Amino acid sequence: MRTVTVEDVTIGEGLPKLIVPLVGQTSEELIKESEFISQLPCDIVEWRVDFYEKVLDFSIVSSFSKTIKKAIKKPLLITFRSKKEGGEKELPTEQYFQLYQEIIQNGQCDLLDIELFMPEKEVSETIALAHQKGIKVIMCNHEFHHTPSMEEILSRLQKMQDKNADICKLAVMPNTPEDVLTLLTATETMYREYADRPIITMSMGALGMVSRITGELTGSSATFGSAVKASAPGQIPIGELKEMIETLKLS
Template identity: 30%
Template sequence: MGSLLFVSSELQLSGPSPTLLCNPLLGTTVNQMVNEMRKAKEIGTDLVEIRLDCLRSFNPRPDLEALIKQSPLPTLVTYRPIWEGGQYEGDETKRLDALRLAMELGADYVDVELEVAYDFNNSIYGKKPDNFKVIVSSHNFHNTPSSEAIGNLLARIQATGADIAKIATTALDITDCARIFQITVHSQIPIIGIAMGERGLISRLLSPKFGGYLTYSALEADSISAPGQPTVKDLLDLYNFRLIRPDTKVYGIIGKPVSHSKSPLLFNAAFKSVGLNAVYLHFLVDDVEKFFITYSSIDFASGCSCTIPHKEAALKCMDEIDPIAKQIGAINNIVRRPDGKLVAFNTDYIGAISAIEDGLRGLNGATLAAGSPLAGKLFVVLGAGGAGKSLAYGAAQKGARVVVANRTFERAKELADKVGGKALTLNEVENFHPEEGMVLANTTSVGMKPKIDETPMPKHVLKHYCLVFDAIYTPKDTRLLREARESGAVIVYGTEMLIRQGFEQYKNFTGLPAPADLFRQLMEKHA
């Protein structure tokens, strides 16, 4: 996989994004589609795709007249056959006749498949209205071919006389999107380039950056017409799609899974609030090293957050590692310097430890004192992964006596030895309560959505702890925290760690102080 450095060097344009936002209409009746059109207009879509193959019954002339004339937005008419991923199984001549009729009745675009495009375009030669355009499309539901193969495909599409090319592939890895970006930038005709699936989400979101003609979005989460398609609301409100331009800096969170992360919500709102030309995305990454090698463009990945399970694996991809992060052995914040070098930090321990300290200071009306309230406390960490390392290291730095409990004892001992602590298995920690008033920090994924009824620690054990922290923030109020509160402990939400470590990441990304009040308001609203 090649670098995208050459892509960025050509993208020096500025100004508002020209990329259009298109809503496919999936109603099964004409009336339903008309209602969808009106809703699309209200929420800010640029055009609608009338999917004729979704209609339960279809009478070409009256139905097309009603749909095209009643649409408050420009119309793209598609009649997708089953052999190209659609629902139409009838006669091909009738299908193509309907598309020609759509042109005659005033549709702005029709979409025809590459296999029939040459004949279709010949059949309308000399009859096309001035502003009417034919999109010639190719869909690959299996993979994303090589750059050479995609280039050859685009040449075939162009040879049919297409006004606009559409190439939709399937992303088996997030790095597949690089080939879509490459072909989009270099196309000689307007192009719609999409990699379908969750790993291809960035190909849709970054269409304006790489010069895509349009991208597709769903009216609602339950009306998605292709895998990985975002909703209009997410595109406009979460990712600030209208503000993305070729010179927009790209940030994101690397993880697997990653769609649950609220970081894009926080960072995109923060960027918008101060007018920064930047966007922050979800990056579903399987192979960290492959990700950084592929997206080595300075302009593409200006910085990343890093979450489970990549906080340790990403270390080997870095050019420089902050000394504290190196000692912890895990990173969660990566900044690409102007010279292209990747520099890594760990802000997890700052966010979590400061939140726990504030919780302890408020315990029993305790007054603020010099030094950390963690000093001398027995601090039990569940989990020995990246977040566990951050908590264990941070607590030890503050003078706490650290105990690390992990499913595999070897990993617990490795971390405990590094911080001068004690190691246990998760089974053993249930019976470990040598004193009262201990502090518990869960860094495992037990209790995370969707398995919200699970807990890493039985309720009867929680009475021995004065404070319980859970790094999970989806849901905010985990079963562990609910039962700890019922047992009389002070609780500290994972959202506090997220917010506070986010302050540090924002500062590292931008050199500016984070809009703390905005972060807190958003987390409260979307908890």
Template identity: 30%
Template sequence: MNTTKIVVTLSGHNDDEIKAEINKAKDSIDDFDIVEIRGDVFDALNREDHGKKVRFIIDSFKPLNKEIIYTYRTAREGGSGSKTTVEYEALLKAVCKSMDIDYIDIEVQSGDKITASVVETARENNVKCLMSNHDFKRTPDTEGILSVINKMDKLGGDIYKVAYFPKDEKDVIYVTEAVKTAKAEYGDKVVGISMGALGKRTRTAVGEASSVLTYGFVARDAAPGQIHVTELRKIFTK
């Protein structure tokens, strides 16, 4: 039985885009389990207005029994976030304290001290920690990927997400093999993505190579190779 949960990524920048994405998501409400809010798209806003946008999205889906992931993806990991590490830490801790979220995405490359600080705040507020690492330029070999996942485990993660851009088929295999090995050790806590068209099958893998989460879209893809949530649901219910 497949246990992969489908995450819909919302990345609208302004009120019109946000409302349009919410409406599209509600039209496909049975095709996803979790909503990911990309806070980095609100980078130009002050903290108060940022919070209003995030709360509006949360309030749109929490009554529909959807879990929420808050993600602030920095520019170094493929997002549009430009905050300093100090600002990044403060934002994630504030979101854990003030928002009704289920998961906080923490980029482990932000540093062990910052990660530990956010994890502590998350635990105090019953928020799960989704450790993440993205590289749009290269894919480590299987051992390299496993070392990142092992670090995520040591830092107290609840879910370990790695996403890399492949240059060739070998890179896709590195990700697939790492997922298999990490799942055997840690159970259903691993998300392994090989981005772009070449690695698209990692987003729909089943069995021993399946991820605990897969990310899709309803209006616009937020990462190379993302698949519409309706198509994902069809694949995972075959």
């Protein structure tokens, strides 16, 4: 299996990497949050630009990404999470890709989040453009109401590989303990039988919290923890998350 390296962080080897979201709404909040997160024991910072009050001014977003990158002193993942997948704002598909093209061409980031069920042509073009600039792509899908079958989880992760994502990410919502086990089993099966690049999976909410600390066992190569505010249900404060993962490490 190939790994993904951004700066001095290699995703897909060793313990799961720790990712913390930036969710400030104003530039001032984001700068303070970035400076705070730079001191935390995380590997990667995710800027959730759908929280940003100036997100509709794409040039401001791309320019400000350089400010954030300098402040965090860590690899930067940029994400606009669509409303249908749990994001803060709605953005027409055309503008979603325009925003990303502006960030790729004139901003600064190490990784870019692209959703699986966006139009195929635009997804392919955006991935190709990101790769030209040395930016790695995390392709993702979120289910906020249920956990799909094991077969469907495997199918979606394999589709992400087929679309040339560097990292494949899936988050689901459990309604029963069996749902959590379905996600964990599917993750381990994907990792063992089908994956040729890093995968990231999680079962959200309190019920699925265990999935955020078992990545080394199941093959999930990164996990998300909170700093100031969680960006998804069930995120564990990053300091506690790091301690849990270190305690549970296999070797």
